[in-house]
Amino acid sequence: MKCKYCEIELSDIDIRFGDSPEGLYMKGYCTDCYNRKDWIEENTIAIKSRDYWFKVLGMLSQNWALIDEQEGGKFKVLFINDHSNIFDELEFDSEDKAIEGLKRNDFERYADDKESQKFIPSPRPPFTLDEIMKEPKYSSGEFWK
Numbered sequence: 001m002k003c004k005y006c007e008i009e010l011s012d013i014d015i016r017f018g019d020s021p022e023g024l025y026m027k028g029y030c031t032d033c034y035n036r037k038d039w040i041e042e043n044t045i046a047i048k049s050r051d052y053w054f055k056v057l058g059m060l061s062q063n064w065a066l067i068d069e070q071e072g073g074k075f076k077v078l079f080i081n082d083h084s085n086i087f088d089e090l091e092f093d094s095e096d097k098a099i100e101g102l103k104r105n106d107f108e109r110y111a112d113d114k115e116s117q118k119f120i121p122s123p124r125p126p127f128t129l130d131e132i133m134k135e136p137k138y139s140s141g142e143f144w145k
């Protein structure tokens with residue numbers, strides 16, 4: 001069973017410690033997430049996809065993107081930094097167009113790059129949206145072609 005927020009595999013430790021071990025386990029949170037549950041609930045944007053796209057910016061610095069289907073058939077690309085903060089977003093009419101845009105802007109599909117997977121960890125959920133972290137890097141067009 002995985003933690004509902006950070007998606008780590010829940011260990012025996014998560015089960016053993018805590019106020020009501022079996023309760024925590026049944027709810028599906030690890031102890032860390034359980035302790036900051038209110039903050040997570042308030043700031044997390046639920047993104048279903050874990051099909052990461054990434055662009056290496058420099059040493060130990062990547063921008064990440066996940067494509068999220070919206071109601072009404074639109075597709076939103078959410079841009080995420082290495083610390084799981086969502087900093088920008090772009091909307092497309094189809095998933096194909098979103099992928100086309102990512103490729104055109106030198107994003108690569110993480111799942112296709114076994115070499116990078118060895119030394120670049122993808123950001124972990126929960127993905128949070130904090131006003132202070134917002135940066136219209138791609139949506140402003142400055143770094144998007």
Ligand SMILES: [Zn+2]
Nearest residue numbers: 003006030033
């Ligand atoms: Zn967790």
